[in-house]
Amino acid sequence: MVLGKGTVMFFNRKKEKAQIDMSRLPEHIGVIMDGNGRWAKKRGLPRSAGHKAGADSLKKIVTACNKLGIKYITVYAFSTENWSRPKDEVDYLMGLLLGYLKDAENTLAGENVVIRAIGSRAELSEEIQEQIIKTENFTSKNTGIVMNIALNYGSREEITHAVRNICRDVESGSLKAEDISQEMISSELYTGGQPDPDLLIRTSGEIRLSNFMLWQLAYSEMYFTNKLWPDFTVKDLEDAIIEFQKRNRRFGGV
Ligand code: IPE
Ligand code: IPE
Ligand code: MG
Numbered sequence: 001m002v003l004g005k006g007t008v009m010f011f012n013r014k015k016e017k018a019q020i021d022m023s024r025l026p027e028h029i030g031v032i033m034d035g036n037g038r039w040a041k042k043r044g045l046p047r048s049a050g051h052k053a054g055a056d057s058l059k060k061i062v063t064a065c066n067k068l069g070i071k072y073i074t075v076y077a078f079s080t081e082n083w084s085r086p087k088d089e090v091d092y093l094m095g096l097l098l099g100y101l102k103d104a105e106n107t108l109a110g111e112n113v114v115i116r117a118i119g120s121r122a123e124l125s126e127e128i129q130e131q132i133i134k135t136e137n138f139t140s141k142n143t144g145i146v147m148n149i150a151l152n153y154g155s156r157e158e159i160t161h162a163v164r165n166i167c168r169d170v171e172s173g174s175l176k177a178e179d180i181s182q183e184m185i186s187s188e189l190y191t192g193g194q195p196d197p198d199l200l201i202r203t204s205g206e207i208r209l210s211n212f213m214l215w216q217l218a219y220s221e222m223y224f225t226n227k228l229w230p231d232f233t234v235k236d237l238e239d240a241i242i243e244f245q246k247r248n249r250r251f252g253g254v
Helices: 005-015 036-042 047-068 087-104 126-139 155-172 182-188 234-246
Strands: 028-032 072-079 114-118 146-153 199-202 221-224
Touching: 036 047, 047 072, 047 087, 047 234, 072 087, 087 114, 087 126, 087 146, 114 126, 146 155, 155 182, 199 234, 221 234
Parallel strands: 028 072, 028 199, 072 146, 114 146, 199 221
Antiparallel strands: none
């Protein structure tokens, strides 16, 4: 059949409507959930309203990742630098995170999600520390996506913590400095035993890492979008994965 050039192109374009290739999914996605404050400001609302909307957005994205078959997601919820925010905002965020962890026992747990917190726990309230343990235990037998909630997380703190642990073995004489390997450092990070993220998503238009997974992101594909985190939809997630699948990952090879 002879078709006009334009028709064929139209046909092709329709047929080739971008779709996720389910055989090449990223195994691990990292997310810097940024832009909650600006989302609220645009609506004349307090920053807390943006954080609340961001938490709802997170639930939808994790559920969608799990349904797709993504194995790990690490979400940046509170950085070691975020303590420098006004006390009322920090308090609100801590309350929201506590509520999120509690609520996860009813919602995300039922979705077969395994929840883990990564970051330094000592600075968190006892109530949050206890809730982390409860939620982790409650979801530990699930078999779906592993969700790492980065909470009082900073990559430099994480690496310092790992180096300290390794140095203890050197000090005790059970390890020689020259035997320290990259694998050993990886396994001492809070994400020890997990694969590095294949894809990093950051919302809100900022093009920086803000102390997130500096070691683990060595060869991750980066996806930056202007969408503010509370506006980030499942369709946006799919777009990010489709873009990831167009990238040619070379890992230093050809
Ligand atoms: C991200 O949103 C959430 C946290 C850092 C806890 P922000 O609060 O940073 O929002 P913006 O960047 O001010 O818009
Ligand atoms: C990174 O966002 C931390 C989280 C998303 C939790 P920030 O808003 O704190 O980062 P900067 O200050 O813009 O670099
Ligand atoms: Mg921000």
